[in-house]
Amino acid sequence: MERLTGRLVQMYGNIVSFLRKCIFYILSVGLIPNHIAFIMDGNRRYTKRLNLMQGAGHKVGYSALMSMLKYCYELGVRYVTIYAFSIDNFKRSPEEVQSLMDLMLDKIEELLREESIVNRYGIRVYFSGNLKLLNEPVRLAAERVMLATAKNSKAVLSICVAYTSTNEIVHAVRESCEEKWDEITLLNSSGGYVPDESDHLIKVTDIEKHMYMAFAPDPDIIIRTSGETRLSNFLLWQSANCYLYSPSVLWPEIGFRQFLWAILNFQRIRFYFDRKRKQL
Structure with missing residues (x-):
C-alpha cells in the first residue's frame, strides 16, 4: 500500500512538473523578467494565525522560498533577490533575533549540500548588506557559501541580510x-x-x-506578500522603474498561481516601464 501511494505521489508530481513546463514554454513567447525581488512578508502573522510555535512560520516560509526559486530558475529568470533580514529586525526581542539567526545559519549551511537548489541550478550566491552586523557563525557561513558558489554562472541569488x-x-x-x-x-x-x-x-x-x-541589474518585478504595498527600505535606489506586485496571501502561503499572475502582469505592462527607462 505504501509503495502504491509513493508511486501515485511521484506520478502526480511528474504531471504537475510537466504542466508547469508547458506553461513556462508559453510564457517564454513574451518577455521574461531578468530580475525578480521578493519581500517575504507575513511569516509571523502566519504563525499567530495558526497558533504555531515561534519560528514555525519562518520554516514554512523557507519551503515557499525554495518553490519560488525553482519557478524563477525554471522560467529562465537570471537574478533573484530576497529580503531576508533587515537592519531594523535587530530591534526585535533578543530571543526572536537569536532564533532567526539560528534558522538562518541552518539554512545557509543547507545551501552547501550537494543536492541543494544552488548546486542543482548552478546558482551563484551573494549576501548583500552590512555583514559586519551578523554574528560570527552566520557571517562565516555566508562567506563560505559565496566562496563555494563563486564559479557558478547560470543564475544569481542575492540574499539581503543586515540590509536596508x-x-x-x-x-x-x-x-x-x-x-x-x-x-x-x-x-x-x-x-x-x-x-x-x-x-x-x-x-x-x-x-x-x-x-x-x-x-545585479535593477529588478523588473518586486513581489511583496500580505497585500502590503510598501517597500520597507528595500532596493529604493534600484526600484524607480519596476512592477510592484502585492498578493494578499502571507509569505508561507505564496504559490504558483501568484507567481504566474506576477509574470503575466509584468508582460502586459512592460512596454510602459521600457518607455520610462528610455526617458532617463
Whole structure:
C-alpha cells in the first residue's frame, strides 16, 4: 500500500512538473523578467494565525522560498533577490533575533549540500548588506557559501541580510567620497588641482558601483506578500522603474498561481516601464 501511494505521489508530481513546463514554454513567447525581488512578508502573522510555535512560520516560509526559486530558475529568470533580514529586525526581542539567526545559519549551511537548489541550478550566491552586523557563525557561513558558489554562472541569488536601502546608499556615498578623496589628493600632489563649482566630483555611476547590489541589474518585478504595498527600505535606489506586485496571501502561503499572475502582469505592462527607462 505504501509503495502504491509513493508511486501515485511521484506520478502526480511528474504531471504537475510537466504542466508547469508547458506553461513556462508559453510564457517564454513574451518577455521574461531578468530580475525578480521578493519581500517575504507575513511569516509571523502566519504563525499567530495558526497558533504555531515561534519560528514555525519562518520554516514554512523557507519551503515557499525554495518553490519560488525553482519557478524563477525554471522560467529562465537570471537574478533573484530576497529580503531576508533587515537592519531594523535587530530591534526585535533578543530571543526572536537569536532564533532567526539560528534558522538562518541552518539554512545557509543547507545551501552547501550537494543536492541543494544552488548546486542543482548552478546558482551563484551573494549576501548583500552590512555583514559586519551578523554574528560570527552566520557571517562565516555566508562567506563560505559565496566562496563555494563563486564559479557558478547560470543564475544569481542575492540574499539581503543586515540590509536596508538607506544603509546601502550611505555606504555607497561614503565609499565614493573616499575614492574621490584619494583621486583629488593625487591630483593636488601632482599638479596643484583645485576643483571649482562646475566639477561634478561624485556622479551617479560612482555611487552605483559601490552599492551592495552593484553586481545585479535593477529588478523588473518586486513581489511583496500580505497585500502590503510598501517597500520597507528595500532596493529604493534600484526600484524607480519596476512592477510592484502585492498578493494578499502571507509569505508561507505564496504559490504558483501568484507567481504566474506576477509574470503575466509584468508582460502586459512592460512596454510602459521600457518607455520610462528610455526617458532617463
